[in-house]
Amino acid sequence: MIRVLLADDHRMVRTGFRVILEIEDDIEVVGEASDGHQAVDLARRLQPDVILMDVEMPGMDGLTATRAITEQNGPAVLILTTFDRDDYLFAALQAGASGFLLKNGTPEELVEAVRVVAAGDALLTPAVTRRVIATFATSGSPRHRPARLDDLTPRENEVFVLLAGGATNAEIATALRLGETTVKTHVSRVLMKIGARDRTQAVVLAYELGVVRPGLP
Known part of the structure; x- marks a missing residue:
């Protein structure tokens, strides 16, 4: 089983992700966090395989939480956000996130993303790759x-x-x-x-x- 922790400050969003993921026979949602502090604490206590991490949360934001988790060699972090912004994208990569997915994707894309990062691979979609390339093409x-x-x-x-x-x-x-x-x-x-x-x-x-x-x- 792939053990997943959900970190999002909106309960309805967490519930939606839980419903999508727990339909799958190989995925189990083991906990939910409503802010970054809870995410860091639950990551340590529950030891999930993957954390679905929102960016904008009260208290400690998702990027800060991601950095704290990855610095301790914690589970893979998949950043989920409604904001298609380059500053979030590169901040997430620099924080050690294993993937970056927009919330307007399909349920199938979410499930596949969880499986990809749980297997130890990184989720670098063609769109993200193009933006990484474009950034370094103009960086001197x-x-x-x-x-x-x-x-x-x-x-x-x-x-x-x-x-x-x-x-x-x-x-x-x-x-x-x-x-x-x-x-x-x-x-x-x-x-x-x-x-x-x-x-x-x-x-x-x-x-x-x-x-x-x-x-x-």
Whole structure:
């Protein structure tokens, strides 16, 4: 079972998410929080697999709560908001969120997002990827390349570049003519070596450092 914690200051929203998720045989809602402080506390006590986190909540907001949770190596956090704003998007990524989903999505998208982040992957939709690329395309010179990138083997560097372009494990396997199990091992090693929590942070880091450039294949 995928154990989910809901964090939103509106009870009706939490109830709606609970109904959508608990229809599924593999998902269980284990708790609800109405603000960031409760979310941090319940994350520690209940140890869910995924937290659905609202951004704007009284007291401690969702972004601050996300940072507090991820700094303690807590569960994956999926940011849910009605606000399609770049400042929320990048603040969520910087806080360590594993995904970013708008509340106007479909129930099917919500369920799939929970499963994706519970599996240890990041939810980086094509729309989000385009906005990350656009931001770094206009941000000027890339940051200095850190020494830890030199620890990547040639094959790991190939995987890193494809991963940064938004390729799935299956697409990387096809491009490099490798098995998906081998690709999964390479991805894990890449994330460890570059110091990224998940694929989302790896993509952001790749564009920040100029490892990949907007418009290049």
